[in-house]
Amino acid sequence: MSQLQNIEAIEKRLWSAADLLRANSGLASNEYFMPVMGLIFLRHAYSRFLAVKPQIETGLPSRGGKVRALTKEDFSQQGAIFLRPEAQFDHLVSLPDSADRAAAIIAAMEGIEADYAALRGVLPKADYQKIGNEDLGELLRKLNPEELKTASGDIFGRIYEYFLTQFADQGAHDGGEFFTPISIVQMIANLIEPERGSVLDPACGSGGMFVQSANLVERNHGDPSKALTFWGMEKNATTIKLAQMNLAVHGLQGNIAEAISYYSDPHELLGKADYVMANPPFNVDEVDAEKVRNDPRLPFGLPGVNKAGKVSNGNYLWISYFYSYLSAQGRAGFVMSSQASSAGRDEAKVRQKLVETGDVDVMVAIRGNFFYTRTVPCELWFFDKAKPAQHRDHVLMLDARNVYRKVTRKIYDFSPEQLANLTSIVWLYRGQQGRFLALVREHLLACIQAALASQAPLREAHGAMAAWANLLRSPLQEGDALTAQVALDEAVAQFNRDFAAFNTQVNALAADGIPDGAGNTELHEAAARLAPLADASRDLVKAVDHLYKLAGHALDAKQGDANSRDLNRQRKAADEARRAAVDALKPVRYFHRQALWLQERFPEAELRDVPGLVKRVSRAEIEANDWSLTPGRYVGVAPEEVDEDFDFEAALRDIHVELTGLNEEAVSLAARIARNFEELGA
Incomplete structure (x- = not known):
């Protein structure tokens, strides 16, 4: 999470480096777009290469004491691409000024294309020679900060998205609608659960749906390159290259056709796709009605035509297409404008027919600010043509607008735990109680593990504070300094007692553990046992902060002392230790609250209506509400909650x-x- 919190500063720094090209190269934004994205691709590929290389090397066979050389197949199995030495980013960064950096970058791209046929003609090579050698050197160095050398895929997803959006803002692309935030894609993947078969995205943009589908298969210990076949459509040739690069950097391949999805079906997958995932452009009103009137992908008819002969709104074209592509067992999940779920007139007629099929499975409302380029809320639609009989006359309405975390002042997303909790509600709907209980147990175990992990940082904070207090104590104090010192000594003694009690609690609870396969009653009991520990972690956060403030007051009262330099140095060390301790303690209560979030709403580990969150809605109720599929219309308003952990500072x-x-x-x-x-x- 700390990486995500710092992402805005990293993004801006990287973008300012890339934006140098506009000033120094003479290239327009639409010309330096692909060279920069090519370098971001190399940087991303290198990080994934380094991440999996040690694991691969550990498992390499040897003969006669000689270990077999690395191959591209080794990396493909780990969701990464093999990079020759000359294509590795550190090599490019280390080139001297006398080297031809443009030629080296082009050679790196050509080496990758030689190893991966799917990338031939895809990677950018044309414009690097137009950029000055010194400018290329500076750009390479600035795209290689320390933070990115250990960055996770989520970090790179955000950076990739940020760069795409920045170029869109500069007119280098067409609206920034080609990247779907990772949280949204993960939720779609979690709910349709692609396992084996064909995955279609008729508006694939930069290929994020494919990547997250593959990640889900990997988490379930499968091989996505063997389990899934990816099919995509995209109207823009440049975006297709970005998608192919994005797939390749994750060790994947896809069949992506250049096509306008409104008018063509190049893959001929009508009724054949096992999974459909998409984030199409919203509210398009320029589709020629005559060209699509008899399209077999519109089983519910046209959603409405205006006086100009155009489809009034393309949303229901997309919705119909996604539905019609599904096989008899297929599932679909896609992003849609929140206007669509309650749209009237001809669109409502299409929606009625869709609901009457019984294949509308789940609707999820998402608050605004999840997208870089769209601040408005959206909804996720889910179809399941193999929906069980007991659900065919119902739709699960899930309002997730009150569930989010703030990444930056502009961007929200779901934490991994929030995403898992929302997904687990759908598990209950599908009768998968065991998965729900396993998640609750996972949260509670994470609480214990976080408490164990916090012991070392707490000891460091205790030592740093004690050392600082000892420095402040000498020479003998008087007046205000003495008063401050007494308060500090009392706080140190109290912190020692609280720290010792916390450690005793942690060790006892860790010894008890939570058995695998624990039932609902056992998990409620475990959560109750952990509640004092969670509260103690919160109190220790307050205590260590209070201790630091008291020491600061004592230092202020003592300023002018000959040892003030040593005191200030110790103050810095104590502050660093305090921050580390606080960061280590906060997850203890956080994970416990994630478990409680589920247990309080679903105490019997069974689906029930929760005001403001979820309701299983009958077809009769949907009909009575003008066939609306807007979750907020059904789930009501959640009772106001008091945030006990509100931090004013x-x-x-x-x-x-x-x-x-x-x-x-x-x-x-x-x-x-x-x-x-x-x-x-x-």
């Missing part, structure tokens, strides 16, 4: 960060306006 820090960001944007906007006036000769 953290809220103030967030406000300060937001204000700083707005000020930075204002300065940037003013500079851009001034530059535009200069270009106009004003």
Whole structure:
């Protein structure tokens, strides 16, 4: 999570490096778009290469004391691509100024294309020679910060998305609708659960749906390159290359056709796709009605035609296409404008027919700010043509708008635990109680593990605070300094007692454990046993912060002392130790609360209606509500909850960060306006 919290600063730094090309190369944004994305591809590929290489090397066979050389097959099995030495990013970064960096980058791309036939003619090579050698060197170095050398795939997904969006904002692309946030894609993958067969995305953009499908298969210990076949359609040739690069960097291949999905079905998958996943463009109103009127992919007819002979809104074209592509056992999950679920007139007629099939499975409402380029809320639709008989006359309505975490001041997503909790509600709907209980147990075990892991940072914080207090104690204090010192000594003694009690609790609970396959009653009892530990972790966070503040007061009262330099040095060490201890303690309560979130809403580990969150809605009720599929219309309003962990100081820090960001944007906007006036000769 800490990486995600820092992502905004990393993104801006990387973008400022890439944006140098606009000023120094003479290339327009639509010209340096692909060279920059090519380098981001190499950087991403290298990180994945390094991540899996040690594991591969450990398992390599040897003969006569000689270990077999690495092969591209080794990396494909680990969801990565093999990189020759000359294609590895560190090699490119280390090139001296005398080297021809453009030629080296092109050679790196050609080496990868030689090893991977699916990438031949895909990787960018044409424009690197137009960029100065020094500029390329600086760009390579700035795209290689320490944070990215150990970054996770989520971090790169965000960076990839950010770059795509920034280029879209500059007119290098067509609207930024080609990347779906990872949280959204993961939820779609979690609910349709692709296992084996064909995955179709008729609006595939940069291929994120395919990547997350593959990740899910890997998490279930399968080989996605053997289990899944990826089929995509995309109208823009440049975006197709981005998708192929995105697939390749994860060790995958796909069949992506250049096509306008409204008018053509190049893969001829009508009624054949096992899974359909998509995030199509919303509210398109320029589709020629005559061209699609007799399309076999529209089993429910046209959703409405305007006076200009255009389909009034393309949303229900997409919805119909996704439905018609499914095989008799197929599942679909896709993003759709929140307007679509309650749209009236001809669209409502199509929706009625769709609901009457019994194949609409789940509807999920998502709050705004999950997308970089769209601040409006959206909804996820799920179809299941093999839906069990007991559900055919019902739709699960899930309102997830109150579930989110704030990544930056502009962007929200789901934490892994929030995503798992939302997914587990659908497990209950599908009668998979065992998976629900296993998740509750996982949260509770994570609580215990976090508590165990916090012991070392707490000891460090205790030692740093004690050392600081000892420095403050000498020489003998008097007046305000003495008062501050006494308060500090009392706080240190109390912290020692609290720390010892916490450790005793942790070790006892760790020894008890939670048995595998624990039932609902056992898990409720385990959560109750862990509640004091979770509360103690919260109290220790407050205690260590309070201790640091008291030591600060003692230092302020003592300033001017000859040892102030040593004191300030110790203060910095104590602050670092405090932060580490707080970061280690917070997950203890966090994981316990994730388990409680589920247990409080579903105490019997069975699906039930929860106001403001979920309701299993009958077809009769949907009909009575004009065939609306908007979750909020059915689930009601959740009771207001008091946040016991509200941190006023953290809220103030967030406000300060937001204000700083707005000020930075204002300065940037003013500079851009001034530059535009200069270009106009004003």
